[in-house]
Structure formats: structure tokens, C-alpha cells
Amino acid sequence: MHELKTPGLAQGDAINALEDALYRGQLDRRDFLRLAVAAGLGASSAAALAQDGSEAAINQLYNARNLAAEYDYIVVGSGSAGAVVAGRLAAESDARVLVLEAGGTDQVPAIQTPGLWPTNIRSERDWGHVSTPSPAVNNRSLILPMGKAVGGGSSINVMVWSRGHKNDFDSWHAETGDAGWSYERVLDIYRRIEDWQGEPDPARRGKGGRLWVTPPxxxxxxxxxxxxxxxxxxxxxxxxxxxxxxxxxxxxxxANMRIRDGRRRNVAADYLYQALRRPNVTLLTGAEVQRLVMTGNRVKGVTFVRNGKLHTVRAARRVVLSAGAINTPKILMLSGIGDPAELKRHGIRTVVASRGVGRNFQDxxxxxxxxxxxxxxxxxxxxxxxxxxxxxxxxxxxxxxxxxxxxxxxxxxxxxxxxxxxxxxxxxxxxxxxxxxxxxxxxxxxxxxxxxxxxxxxxxxxxxxxxxxxxxxxxxxxxxxxxxxxxxxxxxxxxxxxxxxxxxxxxxxxxxxxFHESCTCKMGRDDMSVVDGRLSVRGVQGLSIADASVMPTVSTGNTMAPTVLIGERMADILLGRA
CATH class of the missing domain: 3.30.560.10 (Glucose Oxidase, domain 3)
Structure with missing residues (x-):
């Protein structure tokens, strides 16, 4: 492969890179001040940013070491939807939010450098899923990468921002009966969140939102x-x-891209990290959820493994599964939510029968x-x-x-x-x-x-x-x-x-x-629908799903943007704005 040509970092983006590292605890306050001033930032501005970033790093270190027994919301996964849900809940309310990410840091060159994205595939930043061999593909097993790092799939994908076709959303509206999925309403969300750098189109494209989107x-x-x-x-x-x-x-x-001055912008960078200085959010990496804790049909919390130790944490209001179209149905089934025949095969007691869990897989x-x-x-x-x-x-x-x-x-x-x-x-x-x-x-x-x-x-x-x-x-x-x-x-x-x-x-x-795995917990109104149009799991209290698994049919094009959209709708619903 040829060496990738990328533009150099602009001054503002060099400072953004330093700020990202500070928020993630990769850079201490003193080094941030020195490097930010050298990059051209004024001393007073650098000091203000250093204060916020240091608070975030200290908060997260303290919160991780002093894990609470209960949070208002537990968000499982920090990917293209989970980062949106967690970041907005933390920043726009006083709710206590716990974010559980099974993978590790996104501060590695393979994630940050656009041309290196293929090196993440089959690495420790990929869950390593494969399909079963099939005669239809000459008995081959196809690789099915999914992101296992802060930012999830948005940290290892090709960075294409493809919003989907008008007909996708009108069909989701028809499937759910929820007008919030109609193309007209979806456009409102996309315009709100985008900072589009290409040819202006006020009817369809947003300007000044949090998500930098650009032509190559x-x-x-x-x-x-x-x-x-x-x-x-x-x-x-x-x-x-x-x-x-x-x-x-x-x-x-x-293609529209999520690259800014030669650096990848994963979704966590724009939604989650700015919230980490707030005391009401805790991001735990290396935390792999095993099961939901349930009393009857109500979800009370989750169990997860971190550093070899099993933890159980309660959710006072709701658990949001954003673990992706493979791990989300897996967690449901391990918790007794699924097709009773499938659960019985593995000796799992059915808590809530939901025949659609795991079905309808599309890529x-x-x-x-x-x-x-x-x-x-x-x-x-x-x-x-x-x-x-x-x-x-x-x-x-x-x-x-x-x-x-x-x-x-x-x-x-x-x-x-x-x-x-x-x-x-x-x-x-x-x-x-x-x-x-x-x-x-x-x-x-x-x-x-x-x-x-x-x-x-x-x-x-x-x-x-x-x-x-x-x-x-x-x-x-x-x-x-x-x-x-x-x-x-x-x-x-x-x-x-x-x-x-x-x-x-x-x-x-x-x-x-x-690598657009989706649709395994589809939203809708029929017997095979796992969630309703407001993303609540049917037949279960205190549980929602916000990831690509809820798509009834996979969107037309790369799935990162519609998954962010799903996260935005979930946040609006939980914040009482939809």
C-alpha cells in the first residue's frame, strides 16, 4: 500500500488534538499548557482549557475508582449511538450516567490516522466476529468486524457519512407508526447536528452543528x-x-467524510469527551457486560467483568443497550429475553418471550x-x-x-x-x-x-x-x-x-x-419487533436499545450516520424532547 497523503494539522486542530489528549488523561496539565501555547493559543485561553480538561481527567479517575452502586442510566457501549446517548444525557441533565465500554482507548495512531483504518480490522480493536460457512458463498466464513474501543465502529470504520435514502426513513415511519422516523423529521435532526463544509443546501444540510462533515x-x-x-x-x-x-x-x-485536517473524528470526540469533566458521568473502558439484572420483566441493572472482577451495578431509571447488532441480541438472550426455543437449547430460563431477538440480520x-x-x-x-x-x-x-x-x-x-x-x-x-x-x-x-x-x-x-x-x-x-x-x-x-x-x-x-451489521432487534409493531418506535424493548420495563440493531431494514449506504441519528432520537426521548 502506498503512503497516504494527508494535509497537515491546522493550528486550531492541533490544539483540538491536545485538548482531546488532555480529556482522555493522555496528557497532564503542565504539558498541555506548554504545547498549547507553543501551538499559538493564548496563555489565558490555554489555562481555561487546561482547567476543564484536568477536571475531566480527575473526574474520570476518581469515578472509576469509586464506582457507585447505582446510576440513573447505564449505557452499554460508547459507539456511534452510545456516545450520543451518554454524552447528551450527561451534558443536558443532572442524571448520573455510567458508560460501559468493553474495549480500550481510541488514542492510538491506527484510529486517529485516516489512512490506517484498515489496520484496525482483526486487531484488538475489533470484536473478531465471523459468519458461519455457507454454500451460497462457496463455504466461506466472512469476517464481520465491529469496533471494540471508545467510539465503537466510528473508531475503526472508513469515516464515510452517508445519511441514507429518503425512502429508508419513510419506511421506518410506516413500520413503527412513529412520525419521528419520517424523512421530514429525520432531516431536522441531521440539520441540527451537522457542520457541513461542502456546497450549501439549507433545505437538507446543517451548518454550525457539532459534527464536522466534509467532502474529501x-x-x-x-x-x-x-x-x-x-x-x-x-x-x-x-x-x-x-x-x-x-x-x-x-x-x-x-463521499462525505468525518475527517478534519488529516485526523479522524469519531463520534465520541464530538459527543462524549466534552461531558467527561462533569461529575455526573463515568466512562469505564475494559468493561464487558455479561447480563442484565432483572426482577420479573423489569431491568434493574447489569453485571459486567472488568480487570477479571465481576461487578453488578443498578440502574434507577433505565439501561440503554448500544452494544451493536451482534452483542446487543447476545446480551438480551443471555438475560432470558428472546425466542423461548433458542433459550431452552442453552438452559436459559425465558423471562420475556421475544421471538425477533437475533433475527432479521442484515449487512x-x-x-x-x-x-x-x-x-x-x-x-x-x-x-x-x-x-x-x-x-x-x-x-x-x-x-x-x-x-x-x-x-x-x-x-x-x-x-x-x-x-x-x-x-x-x-x-x-x-x-x-x-x-x-x-x-x-x-x-x-x-x-x-x-x-x-x-x-x-x-x-x-x-x-x-x-x-x-x-x-x-x-x-x-x-x-x-x-x-x-x-x-x-x-x-x-x-x-x-x-x-x-x-x-x-x-x-x-x-x-x-x-461491515454494516444491523437489524437484529428491529423496531416495529408486529410480533417479530423487539422494540417499539420509541426504542423501548417490548414487554420489558426499564430497557431501551439504541444502535443499528433497531433498523427494520438496513439504511441505504454506510450506517454510521443513521446510527448517530438513532442515538439522537434516543437522547431526545429520554430527555423528554420527542
């Missing part, structure tokens, strides 16, 4: 060439991935990939994947179901890498399916919380998914071999022109996922 800075020229190539086959170009393009038939655009499918060798290599920029398009595999569809990404390095599966041996100086168009019809399931391996859940991804088990992705491969090859991209092509490496049967086999060998 100094993108690789091949990204613009891909947009021209897409236009040449009838896919129109748009200035904004999240604007009017996502209200219609789709189009091509540079976006990503094919590795359609690859071309460069005529002359160009180093990748930003997050290595700057250009994308949304399009329909079938014109009769209401919503685009394809989302290929141009990846500025070779991207192939463990099988296709061996078969085609792509050279390092190559780039990829990776066909992606973002409205899959296949549905999988998460189940328990045993009643032991230390055992990972079993994930049957069911990838490509629905024939329409195969048909759509074959169309996606065809479309990517057409774009990659177009005139607009010829200056960047020495040769097509893979897959080339193949007979239909061989192309289908290539697909089964090449398929992976976008």
Missing part, C-alpha cells in the same frame, strides 16, 4: 475521473452525496472486486475510498440498491487474491449491494458470556441478491473500462469477461461485507 480534501484525481466515467454510462454526477441525490434514483458523488454486501492496474501509480488519499455511486440494478425498483465504491488500492477477497494476484499499484471498483433481501440470524453458542455469538449471515441466499450483484459487476466493469478512466488503466486485472456460470462463481468467491 485534495482527492485523488482518479476519484473525479470515476464520476465522469459514471456519467458516461448514464449515472448523473452530484455535488453532494447526501443532498437531493438521495431523494431520487441515485447518482455519483464524492451490506461488498464484492472484492473489479480491479485495474494503474498506468502510473497514484498514492491513495484521505480514507482510500473517495468516490461512490448509488444506482438501481433494476429500473423498476423504488430505491437504489447498488452502492459500489472506488477504492484507491487493490481490494480482493482471500480467494480472489490468490486467483488473480492483483499488483500493489492498482485500484478497485467494488460492487456493493445496500438493499439486500437475504436475512440472517444471530444465536448463542452457549450460556457462557465469554463465547462469541454465532452469526448466520445468509449472504446471497436470496436469488435477487445474486442477480443484483451480477448487474453491479457488469456496471463496474463498464465504468472501469470507459474512456474517462483509460488514463489510469494499464490493464483490467479481474474479473475480466467471464461466461455467466463462471461470473456467478467469481461472485461467490469475491463477496464480503461492508
Amino acid at each position: 480534501v485534495d482527492p485523488n484525481p482518479i476519484a473525479h475521473a470515476m464520476l465522469d466515467a459514471a456519467a458516461s454510462v448514464g449515472i448523473p454526477k452530484f455535488a453532494d452525496q447526501n443532498g437531493v441525490m438521495m431523494e431520487g434514483a441515485g447518482g455519483a458523488a464524492l 451490506h454486501v461488498l464484492v472484492g472486486g473489479c480491479i485495474w492496474e494503474y498506468n502510473k501509480a497514484i498514492p491513495p488519499a484521505n480514507n482510500l475510498a473517495e468516490a461512490t455511486f448509488f444506482w438501481k440494478s433494476d429500473a423498476s425498483l423504488q430505491t437504489p440498491d447498488l452502492q459500489p465504491f472506488q477504492i484507491e488500492v487493490p481490494f480482493a477477497s482471500e480467494v480472489t487474491t490468490k486467483e488473480f494476484n492483483p499488483p500493489p499499484a492498482a485500484w478497485t471498483l467494488a460492487p456493493g449491494l445496500v438493499r439486500p433481501k437475504s436475512r440472517g440470524r444471530v444465536t448463542l453458542a452457549s450460556s457462557n458470556p465469554a463465547d462469541k455469538a454465532i452469526i448466520d449471515g445468509a449472504f446471497l441466499t436470496h436469488p435477487d441478491d445474486v442477480k443484483a450483484l451480477l448487474r453491479g459487476i457488469e456496471l463496474c466493469r463498464e465504468i472501469g473500462n470507459s474512456e474517462a478512466l483509460k488514463p489510469y488503466v494499464k490493464r483490467e486485472v479481474m474479473p475480466g469477461r467471464l461466461p455467466a456460470e463462471e461470473m456467478a462463481n467469481f461472485l461467490r468467491n469475491a463477496v464480503g461485507t461492508y
Whole structure:
């Protein structure tokens, strides 16, 4: 992989970096003052920031060492929704909030540096989940990374801010009967939280919110060439991935990103850390939740393991599960909330029957990939994947179901890498399916919380998914071999022109996922719905879920932004503002 080119830190962002380190306890007050003044901050301003940051570090050290027996709210997970819920509850109320994060710090180069994000996959910052082998993918087990660090998935993902299609939210509204999920209401939230740096669009984009969102800075020229190539086959170009393009038939655009002056901005940085100086919030890392503590159908607290010691803590008001679409249903089932037949298999007494727990698993499918060798290599920029398009595999569809990404390095599966041996100086168009019809399931391996859940991804088990992705491969090859991209092509490496049967086999060998695990505790009103439209677990008192597991159908595009949206709605509900 080529060395990543990134812009240098601006003065303000150098100070932000120092402030982040101070809040996280990575930098003491004296060193902060010295470095902040050297970076150009005035002495009085530096002293004020140092005071706040030192208070945060001292608070968290004290709170961790003096764990209370009870908190008002316990939030399980500090990811794209959990950080939102915990940070807002702590900052906007006097409620006592405990945040339990199973992973460790986000202050490592692999998280902070955009171009290093792939090195987090299969590291200690990844839960290490895999799917069960399936004939539909030629008996392969697909990796299913999920973030295990402060910031959760937002600390290890590709940093793309993809808000979803209008039809996603209108369908969530129809599924739940809750108008808060309608596109009109969702737009209000997105406008409120965004600080959009691209072409102004007051009807759809926010300015001045807490979340910095930007087009790629100094993108690789091949990204613009891909947009021209897409236009040449009838896919129109748009200035904004999240604007009017996502209200219609789709189009091509540079991706929106959560990168600020060369540094990743995970969700915790913008929601959680500023609240840590308040005495009413405690963030514990290395705290892995095992079960909910229940009396009848009421949740009273949680048990968790930290540093080898078992702890039980009570929740006076509510527990919010934000552990992700694999661990959230796992915790529910270990606590006796789930399908009675599944629980009985593991000797777990059913406390609340909820047949939908763990079902309806969805993930976006990503094919590795359609690859071309460069005529002359160009180093990748930003997050290595700057250009994308949304399009329909079938014109009769209401919503685009394809989302290929141009990846500025070779991207192939463990099988296709061996078969085609792509050279390092190559780039990829990776066909992606973002409205899959296949549905999988998460189940328990045993009643032991230390055992990972079993994930049957069911990838490509629905024939329409195969048909759509074959169309996606065809479309990517057409774009990659177009005139607009010829200056960047020495040769097509893979897959080339193949007979239909061989192309289908290539697909089964090449398929992976976008790492967008979701939908295993869906919201709705039918018997398979685990939560209602206000994110309360049906049949259970004192328990809510706020993560991607509550999506009835996975959003169209990368899932970080809709998961932040879910966290925002959860916070609004708990604060009495929705």
C-alpha cells in the first residue's frame, strides 16, 4: 500500500488534538499548557482549557475508582449511538450516567490516522466476529468486524457519512407508526447536528452543528475521473452525496467524510469527551457486560467483568443497550429475553418471550472486486475510498440498491487474491449491494458470556441478491473500462469477461461485507419487533436499545450516520424532547 497523503494539522486542530489528549488523561496539565501555547493559543485561553480538561481527567479517575452502586442510566457501549446517548444525557441533565465500554482507548495512531483504518480490522480493536460457512458463498466464513474501543465502529470504520435514502426513513415511519422516523423529521435532526463544509443546501444540510462533515480534501484525481466515467454510462454526477441525490434514483458523488485536517473524528470526540469533566458521568473502558439484572420483566441493572472482577451495578431509571447488532441480541438472550426455543437449547430460563431477538440480520454486501492496474501509480488519499455511486440494478425498483465504491488500492477477497494476484499499484471498483433481501440470524453458542455469538449471515441466499450483484459487476466493469478512466488503466486485472456460470462463481468467491451489521432487534409493531418506535424493548420495563440493531431494514449506504441519528432520537426521548 502506498503512503497516504494527508494535509497537515491546522493550528486550531492541533490544539483540538491536545485538548482531546488532555480529556482522555493522555496528557497532564503542565504539558498541555506548554504545547498549547507553543501551538499559538493564548496563555489565558490555554489555562481555561487546561482547567476543564484536568477536571475531566480527575473526574474520570476518581469515578472509576469509586464506582457507585447505582446510576440513573447505564449505557452499554460508547459507539456511534452510545456516545450520543451518554454524552447528551450527561451534558443536558443532572442524571448520573455510567458508560460501559468493553474495549480500550481510541488514542492510538491506527484510529486517529485516516489512512490506517484498515489496520484496525482483526486487531484488538475489533470484536473478531465471523459468519458461519455457507454454500451460497462457496463455504466461506466472512469476517464481520465491529469496533471494540471508545467510539465503537466510528473508531475503526472508513469515516464515510452517508445519511441514507429518503425512502429508508419513510419506511421506518410506516413500520413503527412513529412520525419521528419520517424523512421530514429525520432531516431536522441531521440539520441540527451537522457542520457541513461542502456546497450549501439549507433545505437538507446543517451548518454550525457539532459534527464536522466534509467532502474529501485534495482527492485523488482518479476519484473525479470515476464520476465522469459514471456519467458516461448514464449515472448523473452530484455535488453532494447526501443532498437531493438521495431523494431520487441515485447518482455519483464524492463521499462525505468525518475527517478534519488529516485526523479522524469519531463520534465520541464530538459527543462524549466534552461531558467527561462533569461529575455526573463515568466512562469505564475494559468493561464487558455479561447480563442484565432483572426482577420479573423489569431491568434493574447489569453485571459486567472488568480487570477479571465481576461487578453488578443498578440502574434507577433505565439501561440503554448500544452494544451493536451482534452483542446487543447476545446480551438480551443471555438475560432470558428472546425466542423461548433458542433459550431452552442453552438452559436459559425465558423471562420475556421475544421471538425477533437475533433475527432479521442484515449487512451490506461488498464484492472484492473489479480491479485495474494503474498506468502510473497514484498514492491513495484521505480514507482510500473517495468516490461512490448509488444506482438501481433494476429500473423498476423504488430505491437504489447498488452502492459500489472506488477504492484507491487493490481490494480482493482471500480467494480472489490468490486467483488473480492483483499488483500493489492498482485500484478497485467494488460492487456493493445496500438493499439486500437475504436475512440472517444471530444465536448463542452457549450460556457462557465469554463465547462469541454465532452469526448466520445468509449472504446471497436470496436469488435477487445474486442477480443484483451480477448487474453491479457488469456496471463496474463498464465504468472501469470507459474512456474517462483509460488514463489510469494499464490493464483490467479481474474479473475480466467471464461466461455467466463462471461470473456467478467469481461472485461467490469475491463477496464480503461492508461491515454494516444491523437489524437484529428491529423496531416495529408486529410480533417479530423487539422494540417499539420509541426504542423501548417490548414487554420489558426499564430497557431501551439504541444502535443499528433497531433498523427494520438496513439504511441505504454506510450506517454510521443513521446510527448517530438513532442515538439522537434516543437522547431526545429520554430527555423528554420527542
